[in-house]
Amino acid sequence: MVKPENAILQTKSLSMHNLYDAYAGMLLGYIFEIVKDKALAEEYLVKTFSAIHSNFDKISWGETSNWCQLQSFAKKELIAFNKSAGLTKPAGTLPNRYLDLMSEEQKLVFCNIYYCKKTTIELAKELNKPEALVKKLLKEAFAIIRDRHED
Amino acid sequence: MPLLGTDMKIREYIESGVLESYVLGAASDEEVQELMQLKKQYPEIQDALFELETDLERVAQYMAITPPPGIFTKIEDEINSLKYREETVPKLKRRDAGKSKFDRTPGSQFIEVESESSHMRVHKAWKWIFIAVFALSKIFLIGFIYYYLTNRQAQDQIQDLKIQLKQYRTVK
Incomplete structure (x- = not known):
């Protein structure tokens, strides 16, 4: 359909x-x-x-x-x-009501995946953190986006 | 086919962060395959995915920049040039695969003339016109040299005859 x-x-x-x-x-x-x-x-x-x-x-x-x-x-x-460009720093060219509410870690994970097409496995290796943590941070970043919108 | 069974397990799967990775294109191939199957089986997963996609779209809408006028025309030009390249160059490449650049097949309609950075394609008929022009130019060159030499010889002979005539008149 x-x-x-x-x-x-x-x-x-x-x-x-x-x-x-x-x-x-x-x-x-x-x-x-x-x-x-x-x-x-x-x-x-x-x-x-x-x-x-x-x-x-x-x-x-x-x-x-x-x-x-x-x-x-x-x-x-x-x-x-x-x-x-390598590991992306959080984007800051435009004012961003979503990114501004994220912690540095959440921002780093979200921006590297959203802007740089990195997989969670790749990013976990680069940041030397467990993949589960990267996924958790990503989930938190999405929760912030949703909360901000509902506000 | 993966089965999650209880509502608890479905919730755990949704909470695992794999859906967020998927909508951002950051999930592994296995995760994508699994998710595609689960999406069909569990409407909760489908709904969660839809919400995440909507969230992403909101972020993008918020950061949107209106493109300047003329961009769509540029896109159309790019598409048309790509279409032209797809229709012409690959056919030539396929036909020429495994052959020398200048090795032409008998059925070939075009010959290529190489320039500095790209190719110029001309109809095969021009090949024979170029050959004819080249041959004619050689014939004219030879004819011109021959005419020039015979003319010079004739001029010399006329000059000799004039001298002889002069001498003959003075003697007489």
Whole structure:
């Protein structure tokens, strides 16, 4: 069954436009937080959307939310950039009402996974901490996001 | 197929942090496979996943930056150039696999002319036009040299005859 949000994805050319209208701003904001350069962020946005177009028919649109799918494409495009950047410090370019409420540890775990496409195992090794603790910190970070929104 | 059984175990699984890892693309392949199966079996897991995806979307919405005008046109241009490359270059690459760069198949429609950074593709007919122009230029060059030499020889002969005629008139 097609989710209501996926009704816009029936035809490819129309869908690209709809996806752009709905998610380009979010993707640009996400990419900008990583590359910290507006022109470069726009370049990555173009690359991300052309990658989405190339793989449009292979994407299982109903399996995960559209945003998660699109974000994974941006993450793939940013792999090389992130590799050169190493362990990410908490993002601070834009004021962030969610990150500001997290502890340093929660922020470090959330940002490294959210922005750098690191797995929990990889991050646990890098931080020299048990994977269970990394998952716990990540869960706490999500709880803060939800609480902040409900406030 | 994994089974969690009791509500307690489902709650433990949801609380383990694996769902958060999954929505961020940080889960291992095994965790993803397991979660995909459990999601189908347990609506609680599906609901928890949906909530996490919504949370993530909220963060992204909050940090969104409106793209400047013209970005979508750039995307369309990029897509069109990718399409063109997919339709043309891979076909040539496939056809040329295992052969020398200049080794052409009899059915090939194009010959490649290499430039500094990219390829320029021209129709195969141009190959014969280039050969014809080259051959004609050689024929004209030889003809010109031959005409020049015979002309010079004729001029010399005329000059000799004039001298002889002059001498003949003075003697007379």
